Amino acid sequence: MLLKIGIHRFVHKIKSILFNEICGLRFSDEQQQEPCHLIIWRHGDRAPLEKPYPGDLNDESKWARGWGQLTNDGMRQMEELGQFLRERYAAAKFLPKHFDRKEIIIRSTDVDRALESAQSLLSGMFPPQSDGDRFDPALNWVPIAIHATREANHDSLLNPSGFPCARYKHLRQIVADEISAHLLDKYRPLVDFVRPHLNISKEKPIKMVQLVALRHIKPEIIHNLPQPKWVHKKWGEFGNKTTIELIMEIRQKSWLPYFNGNEEIIRLNGGVLLNDLLLRLNFVSQGNAKKLDASKMVLYSSHDSTLLGLLSALNVKVPSNALDLPPYSACAMIELYEERQNARGNKNYFVKLFYQRNRILEPMAIAGCETKCDLINFLQILEPRSIRGGEEELKILCNEKESNSAARRMGNIPAINHGTQSTVINGR
Structure with a gap:
């Protein structure tokens, strides 16, 4: 050994x-x-x-x-x-x-x-x-x-x-609504195809969170677990990509704006x-x-x-x-x-x-x-x-209804080149 x-x-x-x-x-x-x-x-x-x-x-x-x-x-x-x-x-x-x-x-x-x-x-x-x-x-x-x-x-x-942040959730929802509507429309044939597998009736709209939950098939494939044929179906109108490849593509496009939307x-x-x-x-x-x-x-x-x-x-x-x-x-x-x-x-x-x-x-x-x-x-x-006030400043920013007002209130925090030390750094 x-x-x-x-x-x-x-x-x-x-x-x-x-x-x-x-x-x-x-x-x-x-x-x-x-x-x-x-x-x-x-x-x-x-x-x-x-x-x-x-x-x-x-x-x-x-x-x-x-x-x-x-x-x-x-x-x-x-x-x-x-x-x-x-x-x-x-x-x-x-x-x-x-x-x-x-x-x-x-x-x-x-x-x-x-x-x-x-x-x-x-x-x-x-x-x-x-x-x-x-x-x-x-x-x-x-x-x-x-x-x-x-x-x-x-x-x-x-x-x-x-982290519990009302402001971030609000901004994220705005981004999600916009990008989800666009992607669900762009990939409509795929969305309709997976509907029965998601057990969602035609009368109900499919939410992005339900569609991208199919990404969890990917680890199954990596670990050689058996898959139904529909997972590997190829889509000519989408560059001959498979169902799971398209799901991962949608995941990438829908998720990225949550981090760099603005x-x-x-x-x-x-x-x-x-x-x-x-x-x-x-x-x-x-x-x-x-x-x-x-x-x-x-x-x-x-x-x-x-x-x-x-x-x-x-x-x-x-x-x-x-x-x-x-x-x-x-x-x-x-x-x-x-x-x-x-x-x-x-x-x-x-x-x-x-x-x-x-x-x-x-x-x-x-x-x-x-x-x-x-x-x-x-x-x-x-x-x-950066958020120079650490978590305390973040909490204030998270409770704001408009952008930047909290940052103005935190203007008395020393700039980083003054050697300010955050509480995150101190403890073990």
């Missing part, structure tokens, strides 16, 4: 080294230090959240751990991501040999699949380094604390779309997390890293909605498809670098962003900046989209 684990890790290490060398993404000598990296991912492969349609024979008994739970494939995906991160940052001598709670903290939503994804990732990122590290010689694993400080539906940091939606959804990230980068650049709950690295285990909200708030323009639905184990990396400008040791800080999806790592660029973005410019561009 231990031999099998060793071979698996060796093969992955070779792949990671070759990948980084080929892509030119290894760290160069001129990048003297890497004071802080922030990493956020979507959980691994999971079971469907619910039964896709009434007549589906693939009920919950087909899933070993139940609806919405992480699968073995999901655990392996996350372990592999952890191995990739270890190789990436260990090669630059950024990661310590052993996990150090003063340097690294792991945050997660209080949702099983996110917590277990973090556990799986950590098993690959921080395996025991010697027999002395193992509390059980048969396990190639050491326990590491994962922090989930809020119940999932009140987590403004990592589950903002589930500036207010973007800020309400991604502003708290963006603020947390910007504050951390700013603190570290000012030499205040030791005042944070982790001085070098924060790992965030979250969901597709969290990642989409953040990428929208970052206003990522490269790659152009960055706002596609994040696949399982998709991972965004915000990396802060410090380089010396001259012999006197004057320092300059810059930020690099990367996005890993489906085992492909790509550099990202935000609007108004290159892939290597000066930190001051980075902060100035993104601060207007």
